[in-house]
Amino acid sequence: MRKDIEIPKVENSYIAAVKEWDKDFTEKQWNVYFINNREDTIDTVLVLSRGKSEDKKTSTLRHNLGNIAPNTAAKIEFITSEVLAFTNEYLVTFFAENKLYERKFIFEPNSISEKNSIKIPILESEGILAK
Template sequence: MIKDLPDNEVKDIAVAVALEGESIEAKTWYVYLINLKKEPIENVLITSKGYGEKDGEQVKTSVLRHMFPVVEGSAFKVIEPIDEATFGLNNEYWVSYYIGTQIFDKKFIFLPESIVDSNFIKLPLVNKPGVMIM
């Protein structure tokens, strides 16, 4: 039963969308997993999808899955590139990982229009401008 599962709280793990570069034609964006813990996390599984309403119609993107055997402590990994066209949707990243034999998981959701300049910070470890959810 779900009540029998341990309540493992996810701490010091973040998902961020960072601006990688700009040209006259377009901006380049990437999504990062940031491990702010001192210890590594293992068997990291991330599913990503976008969903919401665009031009009055319901829209869903494909579900993508990403796997990292280890993300070292105080380190980050690139999850995937992200298209600016999806910024008007909910962009969901469900992250699951192990520390030892304990499993942790959490959904990180970038709400529509939350990836904007006014929400930018300097992302820790990545050292680029972007939006981060912890």
């Protein structure tokens, strides 16, 4: 029975943190995005986010991003500086090609920092990709 279950591998989909100007807070904030770098639209994108350290944890948040067009990104949330030292997890599920895809993305503690930034093509800015 188990050998008959196909678990598709998530490819060309990413979670990235980008530091952007926030006019409400009048400072730069880290925003987390889901990036669809696939050639097809993905449906019903659901993201669960949570953070944890050795002695603390954040609330679990659930985000419904809906459908995401090919080669675009959708903002999930902003991430406060207080939790950058935590392990931050993003569990993503979506439908594509009539299959359910699922993957966990992780930002290691203190990995979200400007010194670790790389060019994020779809967003056309500097940021950090989750593992």
